[in-house]
Amino acid sequence: MAETGTPARTTNRGPGRLLIAVYLLFAIAATSRAGLQIATRFDEAPVAYVLSALAAVIYIVATVGLARGGSAGRRTALACCAVELVGVLGVGVLSLVDPALFPDDTVWSRFGSGYGYVPLVLPVLGLVWLYHTRHDRH
Numbered sequence: 001m002a003e004t005g006t007p008a009r010t011t012n013r014g015p016g017r018l019l020i021a022v023y024l025l026f027a028i029a030a031t032s033r034a035g036l037q038i039a040t041r042f043d044e045a046p047v048a049y050v051l052s053a054l055a056a057v058i059y060i061v062a063t064v065g066l067a068r069g070g071s072a073g074r075r076t077a078l079a080c081c082a083v084e085l086v087g088v089l090g091v092g093v094l095s096l097v098d099p100a101l102f103p104d105d106t107v108w109s110r111f112g113s114g115y116g117y118v119p120l121v122l123p124v125l126g127l128v129w130l131y132h133t134r135h136d137r138h
Helices: 015-044 046-068 070-097 109-115 118-132
Strands: none
Touching: 015 046, 015 118, 046 070, 046 118, 070 109, 070 118, 109 118
């Protein structure tokens, strides 16, 4: 129960299920892409491929955190969404300012343009959802 006497809201109900599904889809896509790139062309763009693998791990852990719910799941999802947002903004800026740093795209290159900018919007939606479902709402 929340402090106000109303039931605690959880991250894995209602619209949270759609958010979890999108995170799962991106976890699968980023893992597949990074795995293939690292296995077949790692020497061409190691930084880009490692960043894609890092994004994949973040998507996987965020998916689990959101799906699990509870305080531990929320903290995990919050950390992942924050790191993801910093990552997509940082890599997005760097990939535009100095494209030579990324000879091949990452999930977060150009703010996720290769994925319809979903990588830019997804952590924002995650953070908004976590805020919306926080337990101390009045």
